[in-house]
Amino acid sequence: MSSDPLLEVADLSVGFDGFDGYADVVGDVDLRVERGEIVTIVGETGCGKSVTTKAITGLLEEPPAHVDGSVEFDGMDLRELSEDQRESLNGDRLGMIFQNPLSGLNPVFTIGEQLIDTAMFGGKNDDGILSYFRRRRSTADRENARDRVVKMLREVQMPDPEAVLDSYPSELSGGMRQRALIAQALLNEPDLLIADEPGSALDVTVHDRILSLLTDIIEDRDMSILMITHNLGVARQVSDRIYIMYGGRIVETAPTEEIFEEAHHPYTQGLIASIPQLSGEEMAGGIDGSVPKYTDPPSGCRFHPRCPYADEQCRQSPPPEVSFGEDSHAVCVRHTDDGTTPTNEKTKRRLMKNGSVQTGGER
Numbered sequence: 001m002s003s004d005p006l007l008e009v010a011d012l013s014v015g016f017d018g019f020d021g022y023a024d025v026v027g028d029v030d031l032r033v034e035r036g037e038i039v040t041i042v043g044e045t046g047c048g049k050s051v052t053t054k055a056i057t058g059l060l061e062e063p064p065a066h067v068d069g070s071v072e073f074d075g076m077d078l079r080e081l082s083e084d085q086r087e088s089l090n091g092d093r094l095g096m097i098f099q100n101p102l103s104g105l106n107p108v109f110t111i112g113e114q115l116i117d118t119a120m121f122g123g124k125n126d127d128g129i130l131s132y133f134r135r136r137r138s139t140a141d142r143e144n145a146r147d148r149v150v151k152m153l154r155e156v157q158m159p160d161p162e163a164v165l166d167s168y169p170s171e172l173s174g175g176m177r178q179r180a181l182i183a184q185a186l187l188n189e190p191d192l193l194i195a196d197e198p199g200s201a202l203d204v205t206v207h208d209r210i211l212s213l214l215t216d217i218i219e220d221r222d223m224s225i226l227m228i229t230h231n232l233g234v235a236r237q238v239s240d241r242i243y244i245m246y247g248g249r250i251v252e253t254a255p256t257e258e259i260f261e262e263a264h265h266p267y268t269q270g271l272i273a274s275i276p277q278l279s280g281e282e283m284a285g286g287i288d289g290s291v292p293k294y295t296d297p298p299s300g301c302r303f304h305p306r307c308p309y310a311d312e313q314c315r316q317s318p319p320p321e322v323s324f325g326e327d328s329h330a331v332c333v334r335h336t337d338d339g340t341t342p343t344n345e346k347t348k349r350r351l352m353k354n355g356s357v358q359t360g361g362e363r
């Protein structure tokens, strides 16, 4: 662990005012990304992964969101930056790719206009009158930027990049729009790329292709990545280190191989047991139950209603953080009690006995 991480998030919390009352979604989140490191946040849908990255990148509207904690990027406190400073950073030193490829592109400008602007002006990408005049200026700079965009579109394997430059987002397929967004996020060689389930809004085969494309591209670059996925198998493929998130809390973190060698939290163990295996022994239905209701979260450990080891202590008090090495922690009371320490196999047996759908193997 270095003393100079590129991104360091401390004690982040996010809640929302809503019709059903206050939703206490994210809390006590500490995470860091070292220079050149690929880190993933893994958890089921609704666990607070997107809310966490949106809070980091300043994309939550406050209110209704209430954000607290500190977010340091290369020594700058992102929460203290003015809107202008943040805009210059986003799209330049900080690249972002989100789940829905349509939301990231402006429908009234061509792909070329948008990507060339990003290449020339980075985060200072203005879709108003200013950009209209910028685009009228046919300078050598603009030609250079165009060449860079075409090169990048080729790198993301965009079919017929020259024709795509003159197309509007609505004229492209979902997969092509996602490729355009990946190209846009990488154009200015950001120091940190934040990728929120890229391609997950698309069908499974396109999603898989997008993911393997992205992993190939990032392998060749010296870039830090914070990636979000609900798929632990994907996280294993791409990341150096994993944070497991449940109910808006980080429940475990460790270097990727350590998580798979010896996961400590029953939730992580349940996710591992749910990864499809050729032996057909995975819990095909995943872990029984659903993520908490954030307007009325469970007391004590938020995972206790689904945990096969939960007892009174888990229902009563928030669990302690237990360290298993400098870089490996889990937040679970069981590890202070030798008799019932969970193991992957034990948890899998218990979860299966509890009625999770199974495809074969032990019953």
Ligand SMILES: Nc1ncnc2c1ncn2[C@@H]1O[C@H](COP(=O)(O)OP(=O)(O)OP(=O)(O)O)[C@@H](O)[C@H]1O
Binding pocket: 016, 018, 023, 025, 043, 044, 045, 046, 047, 048, 049, 050, 051, 052, 064, 197, 230, 294
């Ligand atoms: N603007 C908002 N106002 C109120 N609640 C919100 C808002 N945005 C997100 N939430 C709630 O926060 C919770 C966590 O959502 P989030 O999108 O972060 O989950 P996730 O783990 O990223 O899942 P997914 O992969 O489906 O996006 C959800 O219950 C969601 O309804």
